[in-house]
Amino acid sequence: MTFVETLETVWTPRVQSVLRIVTAYLFLLHGSSKLLLIPYNERYEDLQYFSITGFAGMLELVGGALLILGLFTRPVAFLLSGEMAFAYFMAHASADTFLAPLMNRGEPAVLFCFIFFFLAFAGGGAWSVDKLIAKRE
Structure with missing residues (x-):
């Protein structure tokens, strides 16, 4: 197995899980700050x-917890991607700063949106409850 093949088959799914968990x-911290006041x-x-x-x-707290576990990763990530797109358009984008997230402080919403969109298609990676369930079937 070549170095590139090793990266693709062994390490990519693991790093994908790290991306999902972090x-x-x-994201969960945003929900816990809103609902539990922690932080x-x-x-x-x-x-x-x-x-x-x-x-x-509620979406951030529950969705974040499910994604940490890697449970129902694809549908939860798709839902949260939509939430972040909605958040960007409702809270950040305006006519003059629509294409400038740096100016409207919308960078976190855009990044969350597209990371979740990626996970909705790629799945939770090697270290996920979804992967454990798939192995049992």
Whole structure:
């Protein structure tokens, strides 16, 4: 097996799992900050759970936890990709900064959106509950 073949067959699925886990953890922190106030952010102290931000927090907390585990990776990642696209257009993009995420502070939303979009098609990688379930079948 050549070096490139080793990278593709052995290491790519593992690094894909690392990308999923780290991204999901960072995403989960957004939800826990909104809903559990951990880490504390005074902006969310009086959050209404049935608001758009409260609903986003629920998606971030539950979706982040599922992605950390690699459970239902593809559908959860697709849903969260859509959430982040929605977040970008609702909270960041305006007519004059639509194509400039640096100017509208939308970079995290764009990155989360496209990483989740990738995971929706690529799956959870080697270290995921989805992979364990697939092996049993």
